[in-house]
Amino acid sequence: MRRLVTEPEDLYLLLDSLLREPKLFWNGFYSDRKKDIPFFSNVPDENLVDYIDCGIFKPGRVLELGCGPGRNAIYLAKKGYVVDAVDLSRETINWAIERAKIEQVDINFNCQNIFELNFQEGSYDIVYDSGCFHHIAPHRRISYIQLVKKALKTGGYFAITCFAPNSEYGGSTISDIEVYRTQSLKGGLGYDEEKLRAIFKDFEEIEIRQMKESDQSVLGLAGFMTAIFQKR
Ligand SMILES: C[S@@+](CC[C@H](N)C(=O)[O-])C[C@H]1O[C@@H](n2cnc3c(N)ncnc32)[C@H](O)[C@@H]1O
Numbered sequence: 751m752r753r754l755v756t757e758p759e760d761l762y763l764l765l766d767s768l769l770r771e772p773k774l775f776w777n778g779f780y781s782d783r784k785k786d787i788p789f790f791s792n793v794p795d796e797n798l799v800d801y802i803d804c805g806i807f808k809p810g811r812v813l814e815l816g817c818g819p820g821r822n823a824i825y826l827a828k829k830g831y832v833v834d835a836v837d838l839s840r841e842t843i844n845w846a847i848e849r850a851k852i853e854q855v856d857i858n859f860n861c862q863n864i865f866e867l868n869f870q871e872g873s874y875d876i877v878y879d880s881g882c883f884h885h886i887a888p889h890r891r892i893s894y895i896q897l898v899k900k901a902l903k904t905g906g907y908f909a910i911t912c913f914a915p916n917s918e919y920g921g922s923t924i925s926d927i928e929v930y931r932t933q934s935l936k937g938g939l940g941y942d943e944e945k946l947r948a949i950f951k952d953f954e955e956i957e958i959r960q961m962k963e964s965d966q967s968v969l970g971l972a973g974f975m976t977a978i979f980q981k982r
Pocket residue numbers: 772776789790815816817818819820821822836837838839842862863864865879880881882885886
């Protein structure tokens with residue numbers, strides 16, 4: 751029987767089914783580790799380093815959403831944070847585990863869809879996302895915001911790095927309705943300051959800015975936006 755929509759989650763699952771199956775795509779994406787992809791290098795985001803250096807982030811519990819091969823999780827663990835890092839791709843979680851072993855850091859890597867996570871409310875001081883949110887479909891923003899709110903303690907921080915609109919790396923500017931009409935996120939959606947502010951309006955805005963182009967010791971690409979918010 752086709753799914754009968756009676757709850758919001760039924761509708762979300764129905765809309766999910768119109769779009770690309772993410773696990774298959776991302777496992778294929780990570781099957782060649784030698785590809786020239788900026789985030790394949792094992793260095794942290796420039797904004798993440800900045801949050802720690804300027805003292806906004808202080809060691810505590812972190813939930814990383816869509817952690818990929820683990821570069822930011824590894825950096826945080828080295829700085830004394832307790833990290834739960836989640837990604838739905840088994841390929842990338844295996845890679846992250848290998849990297850963490852080489853770097854001799856202890857991280858709880860979890861191969862799971864972020865929307866199926868189970869944790870106690872208010873467990874985390876920080877939720878971090880680099881490059882996952884822009885691959886999330888418009889209807890799932892609702893689940894995403896609920897997830898971040900549930901994960902964070904009051905006063906906890908949520909920080910995000912995502913495609914700026916029409917950047918050289920991606921950042922489609924199609925409307926939400928076009929996503930469903932064309933059944934595609936066109937490689938990832940672009941977010942400017944105004945959209946990020948509107949989506950995360952329930953949080954206190956700390957900073958929204960363009961990512962700073964950086965040298966190779968950190969990952970900084972001007973085609974990305976970074977934002978940090980605090981749970982009220
Ligand atoms: C562009 S990559 C970024 C990886 C990593 N954060 C980094 O910057 O190195 C986006 C990641 O999000 C993951 N992802 C996308 N949707 C997800 C979901 N619903 N649940 C868990 N992971 C997801 C993908 O598997 C992929 O590894």
